Amino acid sequence: MPAATAESAAVAGELHPPRAGVASLDNAIGHQNMQQLIQLRWFAVVGQVATILVVHYGFEIRLPLDHMLQVLACLALFNMVSLLRSRSHRRVTNGELFLALLVDVATLTAQLYLSGGATNPFVFLFLLQVTLGAVLLKAWSTWTMVVITSICFAGLALFSRPLALPLDHDRGLWSPYIQGMLVCFALNAALLVIFITRISRNLRARDARLADLRQRASEEEHIVRMGLLASGAAHELGTPLATLAVILGDWRRLPHFSSDPELLTEVAEMELQIQRCKSIVSGILLSAGEARGESSEETTVSTFLDDLVEEWRTTxxxxxxxxxxxxxxxxxxxxxxxxxxxxxxxxxxxxxxxxxxxxxxxxxxxxxxxxxxxxxxxxxxxxxxxxxxxxxxxxxxxxxxxxxxxxxxxxxxxxxxxxxxxxxxxxxxxxxxxxxxxxxVLEEEETEVDDDADDEEALAASQQDHRNGRQ
CATH class of the missing domain: 3.30.565.10 (Histidine kinase-like ATPase, C-terminal domain)
Incomplete structure (x- = not known):
């Protein structure tokens, strides 16, 4: 029973590294996706500053600049905190991504509330947040994002004051509202293409790496099975090889063998090949942790290669x-x-x-x-x-x-x-x-440290002996 348990633990140990690799891979993808959101948020800060200034001074549509810039300052501060945290190499969870998108939705809602609410043509930027949630988040988080953005849209329609824009939609592109919708559409489309492409590339890379890890796990499991079979075969071969070695030793002493040099040569060759088989069996058992009296020896790289080549060449x-x-x-x-x-x-x-x-x-x-x-x-x-x-x-x-x-x-x-x-x-x-x-190779530093410690101990002992002699 203990042997079976140890064997199962060994097999499980072989399979754990790929699982750890999968977790590490998911963590890396989470960090990359968080980096994409941080970059998108910087784009949002710069774009909102430019849009607010153009609307306020270019179109002469009065906006509460102080409050809107305060919201942008809070968003920039949150983004810097997110950036610092992402560099700590901690795991990025679905909850963190969900919270980050909720902060983006909250700041967008605040800016829209201060600049016309549901009548603001940039209200369709809510769709960008929902789309990012559909790509990055789990299903429950995505549907929660849909509900929250819908409530925010309805709240803006109920409680915010509309912008003082003329109802001149018939002017086409000359209408400020149509121009704002065009800019909103182009911005949505461009950001979706850029960031969805990047996120999809990250996910494809994750899937490819995951497939490679699964293939590696399958190969390592195959190696474990082969090792178990080889170890079992080595145990079974030990007895017949020993029997053949004894028989050949007896043959060497028989008169009709000892009197025929050609037969003696063939017996010697057979003994050499049996000895080689026993060495192979011993090597298999040694690799499996079941040495047959042999043990690993300390050597050097050149000596290891020279001995290997010499043994291979002679056999x-x-x-x-x-x-x-x-x-x-x-x-x-x-x-x-x-x-x-x-x-x-x-x-x-x-x-x-x-x-x-x-x-x-x-x-x-x-x-x-x-x-x-x-x-x-x-x-x-x-x-x-x-x-x-x-x-x-x-x-x-x-x-x-x-x-x-x-x-x-x-x-x-x-x-x-x-x-x-x-x-x-x-x-x-x-x-x-x-x-x-x-x-x-073996670490030399530990040996050097031990040698230095031994030298110091020897020197201290010598000095003590010298003092004792003087006394």
Whole structure:
């Protein structure tokens, strides 16, 4: 029962990061939408100042400038507070967006009340607030916005005083009221196009990122299932491999084997391959946290690569293998079986495509380790390159093909790295693995601090001994 619980917790732990990513993504979209509202509010402040001045001094329609400018000052102050809060990186909820739109509706209602109420041609700006609510808010919030704006419109018709405008609608565009309606329509249309387009782009980006997170969660779940199957198979293979090793040891001592050098050579080769199988099984169990007596060893990047290449070269039938380790500065790291298996998978695929020539190059690129594997085979098909790293994308034509590169890409991604593949112009393929050093090397600062502390303790002890000697 405890094992099952631990296994379920491990699987759940694999699936939690995508859920956290979804929450972080929603939070980012909320911040972007709030930024859009803040920008729109600055447009509203500038536009209202310009409109009030033009109407008051240009059309000579007297407006209560003091009160209207006070309302604009309150709106600008609220916008600055919203801007400062948005920079605190706190979560933006539906309630906050709803409150922000309600403040916009309240200030618009106050300005219309002071400038003609329902007879003001800019009364149709209420539709802008409702439209933004329909895009940004949840359903209940949007319908609440519809009710509130309708009540505000009705209240303006009941309690505000109309503007002293002549009823000259028959003059067409020469009528001040028609001109105001035209400006209101153009303003509504322009703002809707600009900001709805931006908000829709944010939502599309959110949906695309969400689809990517779901795909990643599905792939990680697939990896978990494969890991459980591999761990179970490793447990089952341990006993028959040990039995085969014992049998081969007995064969080596039999007279008709010991007297035939050719048979002894074949037995030795079989023992070598069984030992390799046992090492693979041990690596699987070690990755699953169930080591068979082995443990991770501290090494360096160059030593890790050199040992990996040496082991791979001696266990594969490679004819011409070039290895160039240009990493330069050697850094401490822990020998990781997952990284080792990842690089070996790339080499195995390259060897299968190009058994006559193969090259591996390691280099120190900025703050990353780059491993480049080059072969002289037929290269990748365009469809494989397009879906590189996806499971079961292979040109080998056998069941389970493509899982090697799928695991390579996902192992690299877990440490913040990436894998890229391309075809060479002269023929063959090239696969480049980039791993951030921060994720694979050991921290040197802690060691240095510990060494300094040890030195200080040793110095203090020496001084104390010296004082004791003098006494």
């Amino acid at each position: 594969r039938p490679v004819e011409d293998f070039e290895y160039d380790n240009r990493f330069g500065r050697d850094l401490p790291m822990v020998s990781d079986s997952a990284l080792k298996q990842m690089i070996c998978n790339v080499l195995d695929n390259a060897l299968e495509a190009s058994p006559h020539w193969l090259r591996l190059e390691a280099a120190h690129d900025a703050d990353a380790l780059t491993i480049t594997v080059t072969d002289a085979g037929p290269g990748f098909l365009p469809a494989i390159l397009k879906e590189f790293g996806k499971p079961y994308q292979s040109s080998k034509g056998r069941a389970g093909g493509g899982l090697g590169l799928f695991l390579v890409v996902n192992v690299a991604r877990t440490v913040g790295g990436r894998v890229a593949a391309a075809n060479r112009p002269e023929g063959g393929a090239i696969v480049k693995i980039t791993l951030p050093l921060a994720a694979i």
